[in-house]
Amino acid sequence: MAQTGSCDSRPLLDLHKTTEERRAPLRTWANTCMPRERWLLAESEEARGAHCKASPELRWVRRLPVSAEDGIIMDYTEQNDSKLADGQEEAALLQCLHSLPVLCVLGPGLLHRELELAMERMGLVHDPTYAWDIYSDMMRSQLRCTFVSAKLPRPLTDATRAILVDWLIQVHEVFHFSEETLYLAVHLLDRALRQIKVSVSNLQLLGLVCLFLAGKKEECLLPEISELCFLMDNCYSKQQLLRMERRVLRGLDFELFHCPPLYFLLLTASIARCTDEVVWMARYLLELSLLESQCAVFLPVQLASAALSLARQVLQEAPTPESETAWCIATSLHVCREPTLTRIIQILAVAVSEVQGRETRASFMKFSSSNTLYVSAHPALQSAPCLLRLGEQALAQRRDSPLNGGRGGETGQYT
Known part of the structure; x- marks a missing residue:
């Protein structure tokens, strides 16, 4: 199977690569046209639009306080805010790192600019004026398909699901599919298990069909159906695979959208x-959270926040004023309640400490190469109690962050 073509998002999502080494995905080519406001009006259109008055330039900031249950940003509002010049905001934030009133005023403007720069670095947007709208849609879209409970229908078990997901990770690597x-x-699999009645004997077929449907949506090169049947030792025919695909599409009502936590x-x-x-x-x-059925009930933004917080504490890099300021700004993008983060960190700590002794070791082997900097073999990942202690330190830092209120109690409460 040839590697995915020009829309392969793996170079797009690898932050360690330079800008020249990345390739823009196919789905971003539609944004390469010039912004509408830069177009030059023809002479025939100038007179027709002369009576229209240009609206004043507006800045977009986040509406506070946030209205979702776990502090999820749902919308943004227009404000004519010209309190500080662009060059003075970051300087004031660095000088007044522990000054809560100043940070509360400067936070939304910095979030606006930093998110635009981040999306430009990752090649996700051509016009930075759409950055806030794109992020708002990402936050809203993750609420479309949520699970009330992590309990699987009988006779399926958590161990059976973990084995299937581990096999899907291996197949995903064979075809060089993108991380999305x-x-x-896995998201389609979790939904299908709750919407379609499937026996254990057909569980492998269901998992491969979900991977095939995800590839149809995200990839530009797909394997032949005969290759998929070969991966299952030809236990299922081509007709059985196509019938299962129709069942999944009808059960999911052709709703295949998902905003992954990786974004x-x-x-x-x-x-x-x-x-x-x-x-x-x-x-x-x-990626280890994909193997845990308990993580299916959490939102993607919550999983990403917990994984990144725990990773920073595991590596224990020397902090600097600039890095701590940038971390405070970043964590205010998506804030969750502390019990939710604590629960996710506990699940990840147990999973990462026991992964070497389990049969499901595809992710461990995947991240033990030089391309991934051997992160799965890090010595700090061997002990679950040590990871839990590091997780508690990460939550304490988030709780004491100036942009998150600088006080105990619930994380991320704004006034």
Whole structure:
């Protein structure tokens, strides 16, 4: 199977690569046209639009306080805010790192600019004026398909699901699919298990069909159906695979959209100026969450926040005033309640400490190469109690962050 073509998003999502080494995905080519406001009006259109008055330039800032249950940003509002010049905001924030009133005023403007720069660095947007709208849609779209409970229908078990997801990770690597395809496939699998009655004997067929559907949505090159049947030792025919595909599409009502937690993780890591090792460690922890059925009930933004916080504490890099300021700004993009983050960190800590002794070791082997900086073999990942202690330190830092209120109690409460 040839590697994915020009829309392969793996170079797009690898922050350690330079701008010249990245390739723009096919879905961003539609944004390469010039912005509408830069077009020159023809002479025949100048007179027709002369009576229209130009609206004053508006700045977009976040509406506070946030209205979602776990502090999820749902909308933005227009404000004519010209309190500080662009060059003075970051200087004032660095000088007054522990001054809560100043940070509360400067925070939304800095979030606006940092998110635009992050999306430009990742090649996700051509016109930065749409950055806030895109991020708002990402936050809203993750609420479309949520799970009330992590309990699987009988006779399926958590161990059976973990084995299937581990096999899907291996197949995903064989076909060199993008990371979005893997996260979408697991999401479709979790939804299909709750919408379609499937026996254990057909569970492998269901998982491969979900990966095939995710590839149809995210990839530009797909394997032949005969190749998929060969991967299952020809236990299922081509007709059985196509019938299962129709069942899944009808059961899911042809709703195949999913905003993966990887997007939130990479955006936050870019704004926080995280190093390559921190990013790879967070990606490893995030992929391990796919094997845990308990993580299906959490929102993608919550999983990304917990994985990145735990990765920073595991590596224990020397902090600087600039890095701590950038981290405070990044974590204010998506804030969650502390019990939610604590629960996710507990699940990740147990999973990463026991992964070497389990049969499901595909992610461990995947992140033990030089391309991933050997993050899965880091010595700090061997002990679950040590990871839990590091997770508690990460939550304490988030709770004491100036942009998050600088006080105890619930994380991310704005006034």
